[in-house]
Amino acid sequence: MGQIEWAMWANEQAIISAWVMLTGGIIGLTGFNRWEIAAYSVAAGIFIILLEYPRGKRKKGHTIERRYQQYLTRVIHACGTITSNYYIRFVLHLLLCVPAGFQLPTILGALGLFIASIIYFVAAFHGEKWQPIGIDTKGAPSSSNQTVITQPPSQPPPRAPAHVRPKRPAQPVEGDPTIL
Amino acid sequence: MGDWLVNEGPKWLILVLWFGINIGLFVGYFLFYHQGTQFYYLRLLLGHGLAWARAPAACLNFNCMLILLPVCRNLISYLRGSCGCCRRSIRRQLDKNITFHRAVAYMICLHTAIHFGAHCYNLELLVAAQTDPYNLPFFFYGNDTEGLISKLTSLQDGVNSTYINPIRLSNSDAIIEGLKTVAGVTGVVITLALIVMVSSSTEVIRRSYFEVFWYTHHLFIVFFIGLVLHGIGGIVRGQTNIDVHNPEECFRRYLEWSPDDATCKIPQFQGGGAQTWKWVLFPMILYIAERCIRFYRSQQKVVITKVVKHPSKVLELQMKKRGFQMMAGQYIFIHCPSISRLEWHPFTLTSAPQEDHFSVHIRIVGDWTGALSKACGAEEPEFQDAWKMPQIAVDGPFGTASEDIFRYQVGVLVGAGIGVTPFASVLKYIWYQYCNPDITLKLKKVYFYWICPDTLSFEWFADLLQSLENQMLERGMGDFLNYNIYLTRGWDANQAKNIILHEEENSDVITGLQQKTHYGRPHWDQIFSNIAQSHTGVSVGVFFCGPKGLSSTLHHMCNQHSSSDPRGVHFHYNKENF
Numbered sequence A: 001m002g003q004i005e006w007a008m009w010a011n012e013q014a015i016i017s018a019w020v021m022l023t024g025g026i027i028g029l030t031g032f033n034r035w036e037i038a039a040y041s042v043a044a045g046i047f048i049i050l051l052e053y054p055r056g057k058r059k060k061g062h063t064i065e066r067r068y069q070q071y072l073t074r075v076i077h078a079c080g081t082i083t084s085n086y087y088i089r090f091v092l093h094l095l096l097c098v099p100a101g102f103q104l105p106t107i108l109g110a111l112g113l114f115i116a117s118i119i120y121f122v123a124a125f126h127g128e129k130w131q132p133i134g135i136d137t138k139g140a141p142s143s144s145n146q147t148v149i150t151q152p153p154s155q156p157p158p159r160a161p162a163h164v165r166p167k168r169p170a171q172p173v174e175g176d177p178t179i180l
Numbered sequence B: 001m002g003d004w005l006v007n008e009g010p011k012w013l014i015l016v017l018w019f020g021i022n023i024g025l026f027v028g029y030f031l032f033y034h035q036g037t038q039f040y041y042l043r044l045l046l047g048h049g050l051a052w053a054r055a056p057a058a059c060l061n062f063n064c065m066l067i068l069l070p071v072c073r074n075l076i077s078y079l080r081g082s083c084g085c086c087r088r089s090i091r092r093q094l095d096k097n098i099t100f101h102r103a104v105a106y107m108i109c110l111h112t113a114i115h116f117g118a119h120c121y122n123l124e125l126l127v128a129a130q131t132d133p134y135n136l137p138f139f140f141y142g143n144d145t146e147g148l149i150s151k152l153t154s155l156q157d158g159v160n161s162t163y164i165n166p167i168r169l170s171n172s173d174a175i176i177e178g179l180k181t182v183a184g185v186t187g188v189v190i191t192l193a194l195i196v197m198v199s200s201s202t203e204v205i206r207r208s209y210f211e212v213f214w215y216t217h218h219l220f221i222v223f224f225i226g227l228v229l230h231g232i233g234g235i236v237r238g239q240t241n242i243d244v245h246n247p248e249e250c251f252r253r254y255l256e257w258s259p260d261d262a263t264c265k266i267p268q269f270q271g272g273g274a275q276t277w278k279w280v281l282f283p284m285i286l287y288i289a290e291r292c293i294r295f296y297r298s299q300q301k302v303v304i305t306k307v308v309k310h311p312s313k314v315l316e317l318q319m320k321k322r323g324f325q326m327m328a329g330q331y332i333f334i335h336c337p338s339i340s341r342l343e344w345h346p347f348t349l350t351s352a353p354q355e356d357h358f359s360v361h362i363r364i365v366g367d368w369t370g371a372l373s374k375a376c377g378a379e380e381p382e383f384q385d386a387w388k389m390p391q392i393a394v395d396g397p398f399g400t401a402s403e404d405i406f407r408y409q410v411g412v413l414v415g416a417g418i419g420v421t422p423f424a425s426v427l428k429y430i431w432y433q434y435c436n437p438d439i440t441l442k443l444k445k446v447y448f449y450w451i452c453p454d455t456l457s458f459e460w461f462a463d464l465l466q467s468l469e470n471q472m473l474e475r476g477m478g479d480f481l482n483y484n485i486y487l488t489r490g491w492d493a494n495q496a497k498n499i500i501l502h503e504e505e506n507s508d509v510i511t512g513l514q515q516k517t518h519y520g521r522p523h524w525d526q527i528f529s530n531i532a533q534s535h536t537g538v539s540v541g542v543f544f545c546g547p548k549g550l551s552s553t554l555h556h557m558c559n560q561h562s563s564s565d566p567r568g569v570h571f572h573y574n575k576e577n578f
Helices: A007-030 A035-052 A069-078 A087-098 A103-126 B001-035 B035-048 B049-067 B075-080 B088-131 B146-153 B175-178 B180-198 B201-210 B211-232 B246-254 B276-299 B367-375 B401-405 B416-435 B456-477 B492-503 B524-534 B548-561
Strands: B238-239 B269-271 B302-310 B314-321 B331-335 B345-348 B358-363 B392-398 B410-414 B444-453 B480-489 B539-545 B570-577
Touching: A007 A087, A007 A103, A007 B180, A007 B201, A035 A087, A035 A103, A087 A103, A087 B401, A087 B444, A103 B075, A103 B088, A103 B175, A103 B180, B001 B035, B001 B049, B001 B088, B035 B049, B035 B088, B035 B146, B035 B238, B035 B246, B035 B276, B049 B088, B049 B211, B049 B276, B075 B088, B075 B276, B075 B392, B088 B146, B088 B175, B088 B180, B146 B246, B175 B180, B180 B211, B180 B276, B201 B211, B211 B276, B238 B331, B276 B392, B314 B367, B331 B358, B345 B358, B358 B416, B367 B570, B401 B416, B401 B539, B410 B416, B410 B548, B416 B444, B416 B456, B456 B480, B524 B548, B548 B570
Parallel strands: B410 B444, B410 B539, B444 B480, B539 B570
Antiparallel strands: B238 B269, B302 B314, B314 B358, B331 B345, B331 B392
């Protein structure tokens, strides 16, 4: 399994766990013991969702962005190594999940985040690194075949489409109007 | 409207039915726990939390029963075969199995969230009631019941009495108490398994790193074991002696409860016991049978008769297997034990039923397909002996055949990119049917559109079209099939020059076919109105395989260009599975 980019899975796992943690935190704020942990879980959940929302670029092939992620991508990109190194994410999630493990409603989010941090460790161990989508790093040309083409082709088509071309009198093909 | 009912009706019927059962179960169990006399005292301890935990539990049982069924592909295949008399529109629903599987999974997530949330409150309240009934958390809204709660939680197992509060220690911690119970441990484990399964089956992971999805999805074994064990502890305890102790009358006189009292003896409680196994046992047996069939299939001998390496990284495998019967447009699962012992990968069949072999075209994009290509010796320049071929296994075929097309006088087939593969089989099949003198076909004309992003993917399919073209010309039936290829991007300046230079020649420079390649995207509005003009008063079947965006465009076009006059032209939209 050489081509797996573990960080992509870690990212999904972290973001789902963060939602679970956030929901748990909201439940925990409604009168449970140790409400401080619930408040912490809400804050940590929101922080992780913001941190993990912009998907990193895959090494190969086209990466589907999350909706509106480009704004956050810039922020995350601006933080440099702190946000792009997966060892740092591994440690960060590992630390973030600990306090949430001490209140009943947030415990599932904490355990989910713990799993995410382990996957991030695997990702970092395989030498993966967060790369922004849509921002050129070091002016490296992106591989032309694989990136998404949002612009129309720069070359004009060699032949105009059938419905705008003037009808040539020669070679009529009967019974089929879609062909020239 | 009539068409809408035929095409979409069964789907909505199934969804409404499933949703209705979910709502029914939820409401039914909610009322049962919210009003049942045997849960009167438990409700006193837990408030609304009891019903809110038990109602989703019932729905979870139901949905966990359903979730295995759509992934039993051999069972589905069998059902499809055995209801041959049903309408196609009903049988087509069986092809939406994975969509249904996902809908059920989302429902499981929703009910898990409600169930877990409610039990958080319940556990916290039980711990608080055991610790200090006079100082309950403020989400407990019972009034003036502290003494009764104190009495209830102090009930012990002994002569003439049983406990109601499963938390037996005071001043304990909710998490520790929860993890002491079977329900708590299994609940946390299976919810984590669920979270991991969900996170690894999001579209990005499933499409790009199939192995991750495939392996983590086997956590479902942990999930089902935990699910069956979850209720074993019997923590939710209902009253068993309401005949000698009516709680609605006795709760005020809690100080007088005694074994000697005529009407208010000491209330007795008992856990419900595990119920889930009753729901999931049958699907689990079916699924195990399914895996046994797959294992048996993996032992059956499949011979690779021919391997063709097409230039655009497409591998064609021609195979033979005893007793293999297929229909056009179906797909098979291929398993190659020397690459991976567990993985099965789906591929569309590209051969026609009339051919003596069956074939697939595999695009080499990932680990598995790359390894398969290597194992088949497609990387080697010289001819490979048959004994060098890897051992492979085939499961299937599955999927509805595209025989629908023969019900229309005119067929429009639209394939986008690699979505063209099912049409290879369909086109060949149509052609063989058309050539068979014993069959008079209703189908008189086929339009085929292929929208392709770059020239790289042209080769193998163009070969097929070329051979069809030649055969048609030989038989003088050139006007039966009208095919159009659209190149949407990916020509360079040289190619453009080349194309202009060869403009006057008979065959296209890129594909070598008689009909010229179009450049840019097809102008659907024009195409549909042309078809509508040249075929007045017939029904046209439109078949599409490709991405979502184009699908909705075509669907819209079909509706827009269908005549409101019942005798006029009608476009019927069909989306192929892929």
